[in-house]
Amino acid sequence: MKKVFRFLLWLGGIVFVLVVGTILYVHSVWDRTYEAPYPEVTVSMDSAVLARGEYLVYGPAHCATCHIDPSDYDAMAQGELVALAGGGEINIPPGQFRARNLTPDVETGIGRLTNEEVARVMRYGVGHDGRIIFPFMPFENMTQEDLNAIISFLRSQPPVKNKIEPTEYSFLGKAVLTAGLIKPIEPNGTPPVSLEKEASAVYGSYLANSVANCVGCHSPRDLNSGEFIGPKFSGGLVFEEANGTFTTPNLTPDPETGLTATWTEDTFVARLKGGLVHEGTPMPWSSFAMMDEIDIRAIYRYLESLEPTKNKIEQTVAYRE
Ligand code: HEC
Ligand code: HEC
Numbered sequence: 001m002k003k004v005f006r007f008l009l010w011l012g013g014i015v016f017v018l019v020v021g022t023i024l025y026v027h028s029v030w031d032r033t034y035e036a037p038y039p040e041v042t043v044s045m046d047s048a049v050l051a052r053g054e055y056l057v058y059g060p061a062h063c064a065t066c067h068i069d070p071s072d073y074d075a076m077a078q079g080e081l082v083a084l085a086g087g088g089e090i091n092i093p094p095g096q097f098r099a100r101n102l103t104p105d106v107e108t109g110i111g112r113l114t115n116e117e118v119a120r121v122m123r124y125g126v127g128h129d130g131r132i133i134f135p136f137m138p139f140e141n142m143t144q145e146d147l148n149a150i151i152s153f154l155r156s157q158p159p160v161k162n163k164i165e166p167t168e169y170s171f172l173g174k175a176v177l178t179a180g181l182i183k184p185i186e187p188n189g190t191p192p193v194s195l196e197k198e199a200s201a202v203y204g205s206y207l208a209n210s211v212a213n214c215v216g217c218h219s220p221r222d223l224n225s226g227e228f229i230g231p232k233f234s235g236g237l238v239f240e241e242a243n244g245t246f247t248t249p250n251l252t253p254d255p256e257t258g259l260t261a262t263w264t265e266d267t268f269v270a271r272l273k274g275g276l277v278h279e280g281t282p283m284p285w286s287s288f289a290m291m292d293e294i295d296i297r298a299i300y301r302y303l304e305s306l307e308p309t310k311n312k313i314e315q316t317v318a319y320r321e
């Protein structure tokens with residue numbers, strides 16, 4: 001009896017040391033820094049460049065969906081170009097992520113970041129301080145012209161003083177970082193210099209995959225690592241939001257289960273222009289409603305050109321009582 005007791009005590013001691021050791025280890029190394037190149041950027045105050053940057057930031061690239069204060073959501077839904085003063089929060093198990101102030105204010109905005117530091121966040125997912133940034137901003141394959149236009153526009157805004165508290169990781173988030181499950185992103189080869197804006201599947205592919213991130217939400221993924229684990233655009237990703245559960249529809253042209261097989265191009269344009277229908281949905285409807293018809297038609301033509309995938313999504317919106 002005594003022997004068993006002593007053994008259990010011993011075992012308990014080992015487990016205790018292992019658990020405490022792991023916790024201390026995770027707490028000490030989770031915020032290690034990464035090396036990544038600083039991309040080239042050419043900033044210009046040319047009015048066509050600034051207009052392109054503004055369109056991308058508020059429309060397809062939807063920086064505004066995250067980088068504005070939640071009290072401005074209604075104004076944005078009305079089409080107002082509200083200040084990118086930060087404040088949007090994403091609360092998920094790995095932590096509380098707070099989108100930064102993207103106006104040029106020196107103290108609280110990107111005024112103290114170089115253009116190359118901002119570009120590195122977009123192309124490599126590495127922050128100005130070398131910390132990894134969770135993959136909310138997969139702009140690694142954006143064209144050089146669009147990257148230049150976005151950063152030019154950000155520099156041209158009036159500065160707004162608005163201090164945003166830092167992102168806070170939960171223990172799970174720190175453990176995910178310690179385990180190296182989130183890695184810096186990187187472009188597939190050298191990103192294109194520019195692309196012809198036209199209502200074609202080629203341009204639609206660029207928007208859906210490299211700018212608007214339709215692929216990031218409308219595909220099966222591992223929620224801890226972000227890895228794609230099924231056919232892209234076949235839907236089924238589940239979002240637990242404050243007011244209910246939202247599941248992305250299948251956007252491939254499968255005749256039975258795909259959304260683009262049953263919607264005409266005009267239905268699709270009208271739906272995207274129409275904005276939010278379901279309160280609390282994570283889809284950035286207000287930003288996408290600011291997309292022009294050429295872009296929306298391009299995306300539709302690209303989705304139509306995809307391999308049909310059978311994946312029945314029973315219900316996309318389920319509100320909690
Ligand atoms: C889905 C939400 C989302 C979208 C869309 C988004 N961001 Fe962010 N962004 C965030 C969050 C959250 C953070 C804070 C990350 C952190 O602190 O780890 C952030 C941080 C940043 C940072 C600061 C990184 C640093 O070094 O601290 C920059 C710069 C930035 N975003 C630029 C952009 C630009 C430019 C766009 C559009 C082209 C954009 N973001 C679109 C959520 C988003
Ligand atoms: C942040 C995640 C997210 C992104 C990014 C996103 N979606 Fe969605 N989408 C959703 C969710 C969740 C739903 C289901 C709830 C709803 O209809 O709002 C949805 C619904 C839809 C619907 C069906 C609407 C209806 O009336 O049934 C279409 C069409 C759609 N998305 C197209 C797109 C396209 C095109 C893009 C890129 C331009 C895109 N989505 C980007 C999350 C996203």
